[in-house]
Amino acid sequence: MPDPVPSPAEAAEATPSFSPLYQQIKVLITRSLQGGEWKPGEAIPSEIELAARFKVSQGTVRKAIDELSAENLLVRRQGKGTFVATHAEQNVQYRFLRLQPDSGGASNTPAGMQRRLLDCRRMRAPAEVSRALDLKTGDSAVQVRRLLLAAGTPVVLDDIWLPAPQFKGLTLDKLVSYRGPMYGLFEREFGVRMIRAEEKIRAVAATNEEAELLAVSPGAPLLSVERLAFTYDDKPVEFRRGLYDTTRHHYRNVLS
Amino acid sequence: MPDPVPSPAEAAEATPSFSPLYQQIKVLITRSLQGGEWKPGEAIPSEIELAARFKVSQGTVRKAIDELSAENLLVRRQGKGTFVATHAEQNVQYRFLRLQPDSGGASNTPAGMQRRLLDCRRMRAPAEVSRALDLKTGDSAVQVRRLLLAAGTPVVLDDIWLPAPQFKGLTLDKLVSYRGPMYGLFEREFGVRMIRAEEKIRAVAATNEEAELLAVSPGAPLLSVERLAFTYDDKPVEFRRGLYDTTRHHYRNVLS
DNA sequence: TAGTGGTCTAGACCACATC
DNA sequence: ATGTGGTCTAGACCACTAA
Numbered sequence: 001m002p003d004p005v006p007s008p009a010e011a012a013e014a015t016p017s018f019s020p021l022y023q024q025i026k027v028l029i030t031r032s033l034q035g036g037e038w039k040p041g042e043a044i045p046s047e048i049e050l051a052a053r054f055k056v057s058q059g060t061v062r063k064a065i066d067e068l069s070a071e072n073l074l075v076r077r078q079g080k081g082t083f084v085a086t087h088a089e090q091n092v093q094y095r096f097l098r099l100q101p102d103s104g105g106a107s108n109t110p111a112g113m114q115r116r117l118l119d120c121r122r123m124r125a126p127a128e129v130s131r132a133l134d135l136k137t138g139d140s141a142v143q144v145r146r147l148l149l150a151a152g153t154p155v156v157l158d159d160i161w162l163p164a165p166q167f168k169g170l171t172l173d174k175l176v177s178y179r180g181p182m183y184g185l186f187e188r189e190f191g192v193r194m195i196r197a198e199e200k201i202r203a204v205a206a207t208n209e210e211a212e213l214l215a216v217s218p219g220a221p222l223l224s225v226e227r228l229a230f231t232y233d234d235k236p237v238e239f240r241r242g243l244y245d246t247t248r249h250h251y252r253n254v255l256s
Numbered sequence: 257m258p259d260p261v262p263s264p265a266e267a268a269e270a271t272p273s274f275s276p277l278y279q280q281i282k283v284l285i286t287r288s289l290q291g292g293e294w295k296p297g298e299a300i301p302s303e304i305e306l307a308a309r310f311k312v313s314q315g316t317v318r319k320a321i322d323e324l325s326a327e328n329l330l331v332r333r334q335g336k337g338t339f340v341a342t343h344a345e346q347n348v349q350y351r352f353l354r355l356q357p358d359s360g361g362a363s364n365t366p367a368g369m370q371r372r373l374l375d376c377r378r379m380r381a382p383a384e385v386s387r388a389l390d391l392k393t394g395d396s397a398v399q400v401r402r403l404l405l406a407a408g409t410p411v412v413l414d415d416i417w418l419p420a421p422q423f424k425g426l427t428l429d430k431l432v433s434y435r436g437p438m439y440g441l442f443e444r445e446f447g448v449r450m451i452r453a454e455e456k457i458r459a460v461a462a463t464n465e466e467a468e469l470l471a472v473s474p475g476a477p478l479l480s481v482e483r484l485a486f487t488y489d490d491k492p493v494e495f496r497r498g499l500y501d502t503t504r505h506h507y508r509n510v511l512s
Numbered sequence: 513t514a515g516t517g518g519t520c521t522a523g524a525c526c527a528c529a530t531c
Numbered sequence: 532a533t534g535t536g537g538t539c540t541a542g543a544c545c546a547c548t549a550a
Contacts, residue, residue, distance in 0.1 A: 020539090043516095047517070063538085063539090079547035079549080081517075196512045198510050201508075203480075221459035221461045252455070256328060274545090314521090314522085316520060316521080332535095334529080335529035336534095337534090516546100519543100519545070520542105525538080525539080529535080529536105530533085531534105
């Protein structure tokens with residue numbers, strides 16, 4: 001009906017140039033996600049309930065949820081409800097890994113990869129890491145090093161850095177014994193949910209150490225993939241450098 | 257038209273399934289785009305007109321256009337209308353190029369790159385190209401070779417293959433003299449619009465020839481980017497292999 | 513059968529661009 | 532002032548899921 005700016009407060013101020021209602025609802029829902037009101041895997045209230053709660057029409061809630069689900073924060077399931085996206089119990093093992101076997105006519109996802117955890121230690125964050133994760137110089141970080149193998153041969157060497165305070169109980173044991181994606185562990189044990197990531201990709205020559213770990217010749221060309229992953233609020237919480245052996249695999253990207 | 261997007265149906269059996277109205281409208285609009293009823297850069301009829309034409313409500317047309325514009329086929333401009341996306345007269349020079357200067361605090365797009373066209377010839381399509389472009393063995397293809405330079409030094413070596421029949425009048429002269437993105441030329445002169453692309457990325461060692469053209473040492477690691485670009489109907493119309501020198505640049509990708 | 517998301521409609525009003 | 536896309540509403544009905 002006629003309702004110039006109903007309840008969602010915040011009005012009565014210096015025209016922040018206007019924000020649609022559904023955008024405000026989006027922010028409110030995101031806050032509830034971030035605050036843990038609804039946990040990963042759980043269902044959020046139905047559209048009708050949310051509409052009543054926020055005092056808007058169902059259509060407005062719907063548009064907000066539409067966008068959140070397009071951003072992979074929520075997952076809609078017809079007839080069942082709308083659920084908080086989760087990394088655990090997810091059919092995709094590696095959420096952000098774009099590597100694929102060259103001739104894999106079968107699946108388009110690197111399913112059958114085994115992982116071998118090499119190391120997990122605390123240290124002062126190197127300058128590069130510190131900059132990427134927005135830490136103070138001297139802050140402590142957790143470093144994890146691991147291999148991914150396809151059919152027994154190493155394909156990916158990952159070096160992963162995490163801010164130590166947020167990952168206090170993380171040990172090599174936990175990493176080894178946990179079944180399922182690493183991001184699932186982060187989510188369950190540390191309440192850290194990766195939402196979005198950016199990668200910088202380069203071609204580099206393998207150092208002697210890298211060559212040995214990946215079972216290639218020193219100097220062999222490798223794909224260097226630097227990934228910065230973000231939680232809510234675009235806060236960076238993981239920096240990762242992967243070295244990919246692309247002789248039998250490739251990094252797949254779709255441009256649209 | 258029951259069948260377009262939805263699910264892993266595939267059953268040889270009847271899948272009358274059900275197709276939402278707005279999906280059908282989407283198909284109709286796409287056909288008009290493909291058939292050239294509205295040309296790149298032009299405005300399509302207003303939502304109200306289209307609603308009348310298709311005998312549905314404005315909201316239904318709206319949802320169809322929403323998705324088409326999310327797929328970059330259309331561009332909405334509030335107050336002005338909805339326009340057919342175009343590669344020409346576009347602010348982005350290189351639609352699909354994800355390469356960025358490492359420290360480019362200024363722009364996040366490789367704006368100031370110059371191009372140097374090296375070659376343009378007809379030939380029988382190599383097997384790999386023939387397979388990618390879905391040609392018959394022995395079919396003719398146009399090959400274009402060019403360099404992209406940043407600040408005078410070569411950074412990208414592109415080898416581009418196109419199906420000869422669709423690009424009959426393409427000459428080196430045309431390529432050299434055309435101002436603006438190559439895809440703009442393809443669109444204006446040959447009526448071929450690139451919609452979507454897939455890339456396979458690898459790290460390779462530079463051959464002697466490649467090293468000379470890119471002014472790097474033989475064997476230097478380079479990023480190999482194989483791109484397959486599609487028009488409407490997911491028909492492949494361009495195969496391209498780019499070699500990127502990533503010493504001062506990187507390939508940027510966002511994962512969500 | 514009841515509850516959820518998914519579609520479709522019709523109408524009102526707002527924001528933006530143009531004349 | 533007019534026309535365009537953008538937002539918001541209210542209600543009806545459809546499709547899917549589960550008890």
